[in-house]
Amino acid sequence: MLFKVGDIVAVHADTSRIGPVIEVLQNADRFGRNRVFHGPGNMREYAGDRLVLAAAQHALPEDGLSPEEFRARLVAARLSHPLTDHVYSLRAAQIRVG
Numbered sequence: 001m002l003f004k005v006g007d008i009v010a011v012h013a014d015t016s017r018i019g020p021v022i023e024v025l026q027n028a029d030r031f032g033r034n035r036v037f038h039g040p041g042n043m044r045e046y047a048g049d050r051l052v053l054a055a056a057q058h059a060l061p062e063d064g065l066s067p068e069e070f071r072a073r074l075v076a077a078r079l080s081h082p083l084t085d086h087v088y089s090l091r092a093a094q095i096r097v098g
Helices: 067-079 082-092
Strands: 008-011 014-025 033-039 042-047 051-053
Touching: 014 067
Parallel strands: none
Antiparallel strands: 008 014, 008 051, 014 033, 033 042
16 A cells, blocks of 8 residues: 555554654555654654554544644654653763763
8 A cells, every 4th residue: 555644554563553654765666665653763664565544543634734734743742752752862962860
């Protein structure tokens, strides 16, 4: 299946791994490759045949999201788990605690 940026997808083998497609990569096969955001520092690439659209409550409108709405949803998701970003920012800034 071919996906577009903003589609909320799940990994076919583990449907608990859900995330938005953040990039559709060029590929010669009929399935394409997609970069999916699973969380801060956790982006993975999958062939299109390894992904399925997430449950209806997570599905996006037919025309997808505008870049501004996608960023707003991404910020909302990150704010719902603020400690994750805090831990990663400490490591990225090479700050020593304690």
